[in-house]
Amino acid sequence: MSILIDKNTRVVVSGITGREGSFHTRQMIEYGTNVVAGVTPGKGGQVFEAGGKKVPVFNTVREAVEATQPNASMIIVPARFAVDAIYETADAGIPFMTCLTEYIPVLDMIEARAYLDAKGVRLLGPNCPGLLTPGEARIGFIPGEVAMPGPVGVVSKSGTLTYEVIDALTRLGIGQTTCVGIGGDPINGTDFIDVLKLFEADPATEHIVMIGEIGGNAEEKAAAFIKEHVTKPVTSFIAGRTAPPGRRMGHAGAIVEGKSGTAEGKIEALRAAGVPVADNPDDIAKIVAERMGK
């Protein structure tokens, strides 16, 4: 079992013929991901070959949907085209998309997120490493090599820090149901709480690891949610205790964010919700092992 993706998930890749897109799509197919279609405007009719598989390329997502019925999308296109790709994917009726692209302007994401919410479409990202169900499928960058199947659900704002934690879990023999990188952008599609809900409902997930970082108040909201709604044990880490306060302009940010956003505030909130917070990422896997009785 897993959340969001497994080996049957049918993936369409927007930007499949690009440099980044073709590289990562190839890796995903080699990992076993069921990539059924690619999209690049003007390249409809081409075939993308990887791992002995032939993936048809379409001009638009809607044509890809009409021909290949994908149920998940990966968007890996330059920032100035990414928002259009998000709208296109939602419009084509795909219920779940992952956008890896970074540097999308925040006002664009505000409008896109409102649109997706109205449509009931789930977006993971943008500016995220994607997600991985070990041994089954991968959308994005999370290296399958450091992961193994098992009972721990991992959710994180970070990229390489997440790989680090997955690696440490695997080295202690603790596998993962699914590892989800939600990305650290100010406005994103899927938040800690969304993923916590899925892990809570997933029978295969026995333990949850949540990795946060300074900024915003997603960790504080997650802590409140865990206290009320999560019955499974959660172990956490917050990056950025020593980060200097951002160079704020004006008074507005301080008034809006107040004391939330700092590492101390987040750690306090999580501990108050009964979540152990490791001081050092090296300790996370140890705490999880201990709590799981390993």
Next chain:
Amino acid sequence: MSILIDKNTRVVVSGITGREGSFHTRQMIEYGTNVVAGVTPGKGGQVFEAGGKKVPVFNTVREAVEATQPNASMIIVPARFAVDAIYETADAGIPFMTCLTEYIPVLDMIEARAYLDAKGVRLLGPNCPGLLTPGEARIGFIPGEVAMPGPVGVVSKSGTLTYEVIDALTRLGIGQTTCVGIGGDPINGTDFIDVLKLFEADPATEHIVMIGEIGGNAEEKAAAFIKEHVTKPVTSFIAGRTAPPGRRMGHAGAIVEGKSGTAEGKIEALRAAGVPVADNPDDIAKIVAERMGK
């Protein structure tokens, strides 16, 4: 019992100091409607008096909400201000509003409806006569004098035709739970199906009268819905059998609407769903009486 409004509904009126607004608000208060606030920008602080009641006037709906906690709104302002009033009411957190204003441009309503759907706010109208729960409360124009409490739910696209039908029911001694005028604009907030759902769920409603007219396909969709989901008896009338086909420009309308929109198509769909359709509005009340065993 009733749907949407009763004597406890707390109503705020946008446009309360206008000519139309003050006239109808006065009538509503005299009927027993619990009008708790009025809104006219620039007239905040004034007091509207009617039926021995003093209703405070605010500059904005949000201030009215902060002070008087209304849970329903009536909008009766000129067309060029009506869409703004709709947004304002939704923004202020009021879950149900009735917009009586006619002549709102259709592109404005398209955007407004999308916004309301995303917010989960219900709009009745625009360009509708409002609704009436006999003996309890009225929002809009439906004359309380011709109605009486009882077991029939009435829903209609029309104004005066509805009064006619209510009057006929009352004269046969058949009262109404609630009478709802959804309005005939191409894009509106509440459709037949929404009201049918409410009547179906309302224990006091035993019989439903649905009055449609030519144009659009709301009646056809309602017929399909009745067939699947409505267990209570429905009696209907469709106005416009002799109306000439609209003077259509171009081919687009014909391609989009096909054969839907005509009286014949609607009557056929309703009869196929087991709904008797009267040939003459004079007969509706008689059919209802007969079907109710009166």
Next chain:
Amino acid sequence: MNLHEFQAKRLFAEHGVPIPNGEVAYTPAEAREIAARLGGVIVKAQVHTGGRGKAGGVKLGRTPEEAEAAAKAILGMNIKGYTVGKVLCDELAPGIEQEIYLAVLIDRANRRPMIMASAAGGMDIEQVAEEMPEKIIKVHIEPSLGVRSYQSTYVASRMGLPKELWRDFHKLLTGLYSCFKANDASLTEINPLVITGEGKLLAVDGKMSVDDNALYRQEKVAAMRDVAEEPVAEKQAREAGINFIKLDGNIGCMVNGAGLAMTTMDVTKLFGGAPANFLDIGGGAKADQVAAALRIILSDPNVKAVLINIFGGITRGDEVAKGIVAALEEVQTDVPMVVRLAGTNAAEGMAILADAKMETAVTLSDAAQKAVALAQGSN
């Protein structure tokens, strides 16, 4: 409100949609001059109705002489009741490779503007829609997003448009939607959209309808109303704020509320009568509006009887009755009338009308039957 082809296309062009050079001629001589300037034109009747091609309202004018002759033949022609008062003389397209159908309109069912397109453009698009619905491409537009490039790409790709034209097509479609939105249109249609021999897109014919409710903020479009062509009765009704449509029967109808007005017509027909019009005097039913409505109804010589059906509602029946009596005094007429008042204070109102020696009725059926009898002269 419907626009003429030349008006629609000028508005399209303001939003970057390529249209042929062309000018409007009101006389054959003008058509000759235009053709001399443009070097060969197509001469097209400008009337608010379809089917002008079949009616002979479109002719070639390859030379100034031919254009003059074409205009002479078309001007003054009667097409479905409309007299042609002007023709559009458009430069001929430089070869036609393909004819495409392209429209932006409001799709009520989905509550969105919608792009409708087909590679099988030309005259018989309704037939295409019926027989090969898969050849009609439909794409909804989110008003807050506008036309996105993936949407034009989808339409272009599905139509099999040559890739070199995709960018131009996106620009054209964006322009068409921009025109639609900026002018509060309910329809903008290009049929055909032509790919010329030079590989360019060209909007050869154009139709456009604008939302009447938005005319208050569309002054330019409102000023395009072709008063010359509008029937007098409709013009009067519009100016009096009355909703009026002329029909072919002989029983004039005056009703408050559109639904009740249609129903009154339906019941009249049910009893063997033929309504002469649809007329909704709207809310209030004040004396001056009743008078205006009566004048409009009676201006139709076919009208042999008038049926007035007013549901008193919030306006009280006695007040309505007084309004009717006052209006009748003002509008002297011999045409027989039957009046039915219902709702609040209907009885008092009916009494006032009976005192004024008017034929009254209690139910709508009763009123309709009496009106039918009056129209047949059997009263």
Next chain:
Amino acid sequence: MNLHEFQAKRLFAEHGVPIPNGEVAYTPAEAREIAARLGGVIVKAQVHTGGRGKAGGVKLGRTPEEAEAAAKAILGMNIKGYTVGKVLCDELAPGIEQEIYLAVLIDRANRRPMIMASAAGGMDIEQVAEEMPEKIIKVHIEPSLGVRSYQSTYVASRMGLPKELWRDFHKLLTGLYSCFKANDASLTEINPLVITGEGKLLAVDGKMSVDDNALYRQEKVAAMRDVAEEPVAEKQAREAGINFIKLDGNIGCMVNGAGLAMTTMDVTKLFGGAPANFLDIGGGAKADQVAAALRIILSDPNVKAVLINIFGGITRGDEVAKGIVAALEEVQTDVPMVVRLAGTNAAEGMAILADAKMETAVTLSDAAQKAVALAQGSN
């Protein structure tokens, strides 16, 4: 990216927000001339930091002489590490009746732009927010709708603004949001927004931050970057596509990924060290980027040791190691380094680094401890 006050206010003015007449002076003589033209000015340091008033960076220049003296005092002044290179000379407001606080910013929690306003404007708005939160009015903006008149009315009504100013206030607020949106701002702030003795609104001070991700489509704003003031290391980092923030410690850090970079700093501190910087080299970790990062780190004379922490991920560890070796050959240095590689092919990478006689570490804790020891010179 933060803008100077004079830049922010000019952008505000382009969207109809009333600002005082004013000009920028780079020398006392220029300030004198401006004051002579405008007839009395306020002279304000233009630096990318707050608190300039308390630091003496704002002075009155009622006469040209006084303005010259004020500019002389302020130009060259050091405010929180920034050297003042220019001053804004603004015409004095004609009497001040009231000072209002008004901002449009992004509210992450609600994922909307938000209007924030208070009738208690001026310097101490953060204190107002803390002590009297009810005096801070917050209104969210739906991007597809923009600022609607009821929203300005709400803000104006709640602030108790005189009714005669509501229309002007709506225009100003609409303009401020238009400026916010058109320039992809994350903040536009007016503090104070003044009601003058003449009963007019005037944006006396302005702040603006723009979303870096949107600079590709904001050429005008991007060109406003004040390179003169930007520290050299930050400029180099920006040009190399490296995310860099200078800190006060002595252990230079080079990490891939922002979260891991912050964590590396956290663990360094946990073991008693002090990071000299935050540095995220981003994905890939190619040799030239590693070299650029090293050069930036080593340009800080405080750096006594460098800690490199790279998680191999999809990029293989041996390739990263080769990149580091190549970079070190290019950047000759005596500063000791400790390198930790993890993830895919980490072992092979570590072997390459060991061959190159570099200090290596297996875990992050191990690496941090070694770096702390190196920085303390106890190696």
